[in-house]
Amino acid sequence: xxxxxxxxxxxxxxxxxxxxxxxxxxxxxxxxxxxxxxxxxxxxxxxxxxxxxxxxxxxxxxxxxxxxxxxxxxxxxxxxxxxxxxxxxxxxxxxxxxxxxxxxxxxxxxxxxxxxxxxxxxxxxxxxxxxxxxxxxxxxxxxxxxxxxxxxxxxxxxxxxxxxxxxxxxxxxxxxxxxxxxxxxxxxxxxxxxxxxxxxxxxxxxxxxxxxxxxxxxxxxxxxxxxxxxxxxxxxxxxxxxxxxxxxxxxxxxxxxxxxxxxxxxxxxxxxxxxxxxxxxxxxxxxxxxxxxxxxxxxxxxxxxxxxxxxxxxxxxxxxxxxxxxxxxxxxxxxxxxxxxxxxxxxxxxxxxx
Numbered sequence: 001x002x003x004x005x006x007x008x009x010x011x012x013x014x015x016x017x018x019x020x021x022x023x024x025x026x027x028x029x030x031x032x033x034x035x036x037x038x039x040x041x042x043x044x045x046x047x048x049x050x051x052x053x054x055x056x057x058x059x060x061x062x063x064x065x066x067x068x069x070x071x072x073x074x075x076x077x078x079x080x081x082x083x084x085x086x087x088x089x090x091x092x093x094x095x096x097x098x099x100x101x102x103x104x105x106x107x108x109x110x111x112x113x114x115x116x117x118x119x120x121x122x123x124x125x126x127x128x129x130x131x132x133x134x135x136x137x138x139x140x141x142x143x144x145x146x147x148x149x150x151x152x153x154x155x156x157x158x159x160x161x162x163x164x165x166x167x168x169x170x171x172x173x174x175x176x177x178x179x180x181x182x183x184x185x186x187x188x189x190x191x192x193x194x195x196x197x198x199x200x201x202x203x204x205x206x207x208x209x210x211x212x213x214x215x216x217x218x219x220x221x222x223x224x225x226x227x228x229x230x231x232x233x234x235x236x237x238x239x240x241x242x243x244x245x246x247x248x249x250x251x252x253x254x255x256x257x258x259x260x261x262x263x264x265x266x267x268x269x270x271x272x273x274x275x276x277x278x279x280x281x282x283x284x285x286x287x288x289x290x291x292x293x294x295x296x297x298x299x300x301x302x303x304x305x306x307x308x309x310x311x312x313x314x315x316x317x318x319x320x321x322x323x324x325x326x327x328x329x330x331x332x333x334x335x336x337x338x339x340x341x342x343x344x345x346x347x348x349x350x351x352x353x354x
Contacts, residue, residue: 006054006055007055007056007058007059008080008081010022010024010030010041010044010055011078011080011084011086011101013032013041014032014086014101014103015080015083015084015103017032017034018034019032019033019034019039019103020033020034020036020102020103020138021033021100021101021102021103021138022086022099022100022101022103023038023098023099023100023101024047024052024055024056024098024099024100025047025052025093025098025099026047026048026049026052026093026094026096026097026098027046027047028040028046028047029041029042029044029045029046029047030044030047033138035275035279035280035281036273036275036281049096049097052096052097052098052099053097055099056090056097056099059076059078059088059090060074060076060090064076067184068090072091072092073089073090073091073092074089074090074091075087075088075089075165075166076088076166077104077166077167077168077182078101082106083106084103084104084105084106085103085104085106085168085169085170086101086102086103086104087101087102087104087166087168088100088101089101102138102168104142104168104169106170108146108147108150108169108171109143109147110147110150110151111144111147111148111151114140114143114144114147114283115282115283116144116147116283116285117285117287117317117319118317119287119289119317120144120148120269120287121151122267122289122317123148123230123266123267124148124151124152124155126228126266127203127228128223128226128227128228129223129228129229129264129265129266129290130219130220130223130229130231130261130264130265130266131148131228131229131230131231131266131267131268131269132230132231132232132233132241132265132267132268132269133145133148133230133231133232133233133268133269133271134232134233134234134235134236134237134238134240134241134268134269134270134271135234135235135236135270135271135272136234136236136272137234138273139271139272139273139283140271140273140281140283141232141271142168142169142208142232143169144269144271144283145206145208145230145232146168146169146171148230149162149171149178149204149206149230150169150171152176152204152228153171153173153174153175153176153178154174154175155175156175156176157175157176158175158176158177158203158204159176159177159179159200159201159202159203159204160176160177160178160179160202160203160204160205160206161178161179161180161181161197161200161202161204161205161206162178162179162180162181162205162206162208163181163183163187163190163193163194163197163205163206163207163208164180164181164182164183164206164208165182165183165184165190165208165209166182166183166185167180167182168208176204179200181193190207190208190209190210190211190212190215191212191214191215191218194207194215194218194219194222195218197222197227198222198225202227203227203228204227204228204229204230205219205222205227205228205229205230206229206230206231207219207229207230207231207232208231208232209231209232209233210231210232210233210245212248213248213249216245216248216249217249217257219231220245220257220260220261220264221260223264223265224260224263224264233245235270236270236344237270237286237307237321237344238268238270238286238287238288238306238307238310239288239303239304239306239307240270241268241270242261242265242268242298242303242306243303245257245261246258246261246303258298258299258301259299261298262290262294262295262296262298262299263295265290265294265295265298266289266290267287267288267289267290268286268287268288268290269285269286269287269288270285270286270287270288270321271283271284271285271286272284272321272342274325274328274334274338274339274342275334275338276333276334277332277333277334277335282328282333282334284321284324284325284328284334284339284342285319285321285324286310286319286320286321286324287310287317287318287319288306288309288310288318289313289316289317289318291309291313291316293309294306294309297309307320311323321342321343321344322343322344322345322348322349322352323352325339325342325343325349325353326339326349326352326353329353330353336353339353
């Protein structure tokens with residue numbers, strides 16, 4: 001049976017190859033995701049059920065073993081020799097174990113290093129309000145969030161509380177005091193931890209993921225009551241994000257939620273990581289900044305008109321996803337074919353890219 005160093009050897013390969021993910025699955029050799037593509041490690045053997053159990057077992061405490069057995073999947077983070085962290089999900093499929101792990105670099109990159117739009121710095125200068133980072137899974141939401149939080153950490157003496165499942169980037173306190181709480185280890189749920197922040201005197205709150213209406217409602221209330229709140233959602237655009245939040249509540253509550261959101265929202269960043277021509281990935285970002293016009297549209301339930309405000313708000317720093325993609329094509333950062341495949345409206349992109 002493989003020993004713990006076997007999984008560390010696979011993590012080492014993932015680290016050296018700058019992979020975003022490592023996959024371990026029955027009947028396959030281990031595979032890496034590199035620049036968005038899944039690449040099998042041809043020199044590694046095809047894994048049996050007992051091989052995978054041997055790789056997974058040393059990663060789990062007895063309590064985590066029990067939870068995996070009871071709940072059939074488990075999330076946790078793994079410190080890889082102090083050089084990086086892996087966010088690991090172990091789950092059952094067809095009665096056998098599988099593992100998917102995301103590489104989290106130990107150093108938090110700046111927004112400049114991540115090629116994020118300059119206007120995002122405005123969110124770190126705010127002292128109150130709600131900022132939502134959105135996009136598909138695996139498209140850098142956590143990395144963007146970490147860059148925003150770390151910029152605040154280096155610029156002012158705030159108390160920052162993060163609520164994560166599991167903890168991904170580990171912050172080193174600079175000017176700020178940062179308390180990082182992990183669901184299942186330090187708190188029972190996102191919603192419970194978020195409610196508790198009202199007694200913990202935070203200036204900034206980071207919610208790793210808004211999974212339910214209770215978490216969303218508490219996050220909005222926190223933003224309304226004088227806190228700067230950052231959170232993530234799995235949606236594709238700014239208007240879709242507002243719709244998703246409002247539609248998560250019963251019809252009789254939606255008017256109140258729209259009113260709260262219109263008063264507290266600072267902005268939405270919807271991002272996708274697109275393969276670069278010269279290798280690596282670069283973010284294409286849709287940016288909504290909540291000005292008076294946006295607040296009115298949310299309050300009056302005219303959310304479908306938000307894309308028009310984004311399109312006409314370029315001077316303020318707003319940009320649509322298609323315009324962001326078109327700019328990357330014109331700057332020879334990404335191919336037109338890739339831009340089309342990441343666009344939500346390819347016909348509009350064709351005319352913009354001309």
